[in-house]
Amino acid sequence: xxxxxxxxxxxxxxxxxxxxxxxxxxxxxxxxxxxxxxxxxxxxxxxxxxxxxxxxxxxxxxxxxxxxxxxxxxxxxxxxxxxxxxxxxxxxxxxxxxxxxxxxxxxxxxxxxxxxxxxxxxxxxxxxxxxxxxxxxxxxxxxxxxxxxxxxxxxxxxxxxxxxxxxxxxxxxxxxx
Numbered sequence: 097x098x099x100x101x102x103x104x105x106x107x108x109x110x111x112x113x114x115x116x117x118x119x120x121x122x123x124x125x126x127x128x129x130x131x132x133x134x135x136x137x138x139x140x141x142x143x144x145x146x147x148x149x150x151x152x153x154x155x156x157x158x159x160x161x162x163x164x165x166x167x168x169x170x171x172x173x174x175x176x177x178x179x180x181x182x183x184x185x186x187x188x189x190x191x192x193x194x195x196x197x198x199x200x201x202x203x204x205x206x207x208x209x210x211x212x213x214x215x216x217x218x219x220x221x222x223x224x225x226x227x228x229x230x231x232x233x234x235x236x237x238x239x240x241x242x243x244x245x246x247x248x249x250x251x252x253x254x255x256x257x258x259x260x261x262x263x264x265x266x267x268x269x270x271x272x273x
Contacts (some may be wrong), residue, residue, distance in 0.1 A: 111243045118258025127257035131224060134260045135217045138165060141267045144211050150209050154270045161270050162212065163204040164263055169215035170198055175256055176223050182239040182249055183230075190239040190247070227253065 122130070142150060142161055150162045159167070174193060181188040198204070235250040247255075 103228045106175060106183075113169065115244065115255065118255050118262060121258045121261040122254055125257065125261075127253045128224070128227065130257035130260050131220065131253075132228075134264070135213075135220050137264060138168065138216065138267065139213060141271050142213065145271075151205060152273070154266070159199065159266075159270075160205060161267065162207050162209045163199055164267055164270070165209055165213040165216065166202075166204040166207040167195060167199060168263060171195070171259065172216055172219035172223065175252075176219055177254065178239060179223060179249065182237050182252075183226075183234060187246075188239050190241040192241065192243045206266075212237065235263070 108211070142165060145161070150159045153160045153163075178190050181190065234250050235253070238246050238248050240250075241247050
């Protein structure tokens with residue numbers, strides 16, 4: 097079971113390792129199916145837990161369940177923006193973000209898990225509606241990621257599905273802990 101490090105360090109090698117790890121998790125699964133099933137999975141994981149259980153980190157320096165859920169909501173917001181930029185503009189620059197800084201500075205630990213889950217579900221639904229309408233030419237459109245270079249929407253779709261799978265594992269570990 098892999099544990100990923102944050103590739104926001106800017107090191108190209110770290111970004112490549114991260115990409116490969118996410119794509120390996122996908123193992124030929126349909127990325128849209130992975131994305132469609134994630135909100136229900138997250139809801140099931142957090143259902144019925146106490147506030148203390150939701151806020152208990154996996155380990156010192158690691159995230160809690162509520163932090164992961166808020167991260168998923170904010171990641172979906174970032175993905176929504178990137179997706180629409182690539183569809184609407186020619187070869188737009190896609191900026192990265194440091195997920196750990198977001199978690200710290202946006203105080204994910206204090207988030208309300210139900211609000212975070214509602215944000216995630218709503219944003220995911222909007223993104224899936226858009227993604228399901230795209231044809232092959234639209235999926236081939238590219239953005240230029242600052243850390244990873246040129247990426248098509250089809251490639252980003254696979255990365256986001258792998259991202260979901262990585263967080264499924266993380267959520268399961270934290271819940272079992």
